[in-house]
Amino acid sequence: MVEHFDAIVVGAGPAGTAAALVMARAGLDVLQIERGETPGSKNVQGAILYADALERLVPDFREEAPLERHVVEQRVWLLDERSHTGAHYRSADFDEDRPNRYTILRAPFDRWFAAEARAAGAVLLTETTVTELVKDAAGKVVGVRTDREGENLFADVVILAEGVNGLVGQRAGLRKELDPRHVALAVKETVFLTDEVVQERFNLKGEHDGVVIEAMGDVSAGMVGTGFLYTNRESISIGVGCLISDFQATGTAPYALLDRFKSHPSVAPLLKGGEVKEYVAHLIPEGGYHAIPELVGEGWLVVGDAGQFVNPAHREGSNLAMTTGALAAETVIALHRQGTPCTKAALGSYLRALEQSFVMKDMKKYRGLAAMLHGNKHFLTTYPAALSRAMQTFLRVDGVDKRTKQRLMVQDFKAARGGWWHLMTDAVKLARAWR
């Protein structure tokens, strides 16, 4: 028997599930295919969930979704080998009825989210890998083939929500192979601690409050990358991610980098006594705007990480995934209602919707950041170290007068970058990339 659906979605991460949910709610016959045993089982645990994107899809998600803690404090740390210079922002305003950011564990979260799509009527196949796209004689994508025995599965449109690797799209010749300069490899561990210990170490007032830390500088050992630490209910997620091209060039072992971060004097006490489980590695698309592949074609659309929709500067990914998934779904729903075939031209309205949304605006805003950091690694090495030295000079009381201290600090900065001119061009570069 030939099975034909209105839409097939490849992948049950946040992008694919958002697409499946929105289409199923509109009454479309949707098939979603996920290679993992359950949605989320292939995913990296521990992440920040941005409420806004999800709330637009599931307004009362706070009542049912498996959430860990809501973020009441954000820390940004610049590390040198032995110190951190940090900014902490904690506000009682974050302790609101409808918090804006949560920490989550991806396995239970993705599973819950996919169950929402299923409840709306989407059919979900798990433990099933899409191996290739099926095309008709004219080259239009008309369905998928899976690794299971049996017939091909057909649909009016295929939504590729397969994540960063994009292998299905690549095999079908819809996109190029990933460029190692455009992808970061992140390694992460979950360190188990009791709720009480987490509360005490991070100065939290309950099991629902949480802290997240983003770290730059020494953590990436001269490569372009960052480290992060998130508090969950009974664990801490800690990880580092750097561009693959930098790992290749330096020959650094990712796990050694993570070990180094974990033993940093500012970090080690936070993890002390915790039991490490779940060492995982995953890719993050960080090529930004310029790395976005072709997003629509004859009978197909790309959403989420597969479309490089990640904002590394703000560590946003899942919200872009959900938003692009929902926008693609709306495009398909409109065409379905009009009875218009999903040609490349017709699917172009997805691109226009993307341009209007925060997604493309943010992707464009940081279009230069990746390349800038790539060519200017001193932002992640020289400055954090110089800042740390300045802080020490400033804070140590040792009989040296304050004016002299100030002069020493300025001289040190100048020396670190070889003069005023370099300091100024750096400032301009940074401002441009952040503009």
Next chain:
Amino acid sequence: MTRPPHAADRPGLNLFVCIKQVPDSAQIRVHPVTNTIMRQGVPTIVNPYDLFALEEALRLRDEYGGSVTVLSMGPPMAEEALRRALGIGADHAVLITDRRFAGADTLATSYALASALTTLGREQPIDMVLTGKQTIDGDTAQVGPGIARRLGLEQLTYVAAIDRVDPLRREIVVRRRSEGGVQVLASRLPCLVSVVEGLNEVRRGAVADVLRAARAEVVTWSATEAGVEDPMRCGLRGSPTVVRRVFAPSPRQERAQMVAVTGKRPSQLADAVLDLVLTQQPKLEAALADGPVRRNRP
């Protein structure tokens, strides 16, 4: 999977497989401080032994005709496990779920499952019930025998192979793994078979199977619908077993020991090891004095 038609000259087998959704023990963590089991975020799987039982039932169905019904007692979430079984090829799935089932030990569990099987058996007389030899979270191996006893089924446990089933003459021949050997047993239908690991290779359902599974309604029964006559015998109330404490065993202090040996001949190595064992366990020497083990050297 192509299914042989249920022809009149082939009576077919009404096969029932009991499965349990269990936490993936490979991912269970023990709290470092309190030494208690942490279940948070631990993914669930179908008890691995039960999958071998399912596969064996599917093979029997494919050979003799009939149908395979999977049955589970558990929380509503256990529906996932049943759906997985449908995706592998089972024909029907029934979940019995009720607050009153919570906290059941093996006695209460086998009572509830036997009640449901009795109810199912009214529609389709039971030929065989298959289970895994035990669960990975309880390790008791008592539920299968408990069901057999209550339903008056022949009981074939630790089965490593089903050699022959004759649906017409109501006979079955199995190989049973027992201490120190294999028993070949001939018995009668209806029977209960609990299987050991590795007696077959669990298949992957075809596209059509997983699609059917994804769309299927898993029949969900309350205790009453399952035909439970005495709710007092279910769940915590019907469970005489008391779990006093759940804890992780503390790691043993003794470590493996390197023994320095002169000489390379096997007998020299054996003597060296035996010497060491006997010096550390003096009582053994006396006990062994009359036995077949003798020390070569005085």
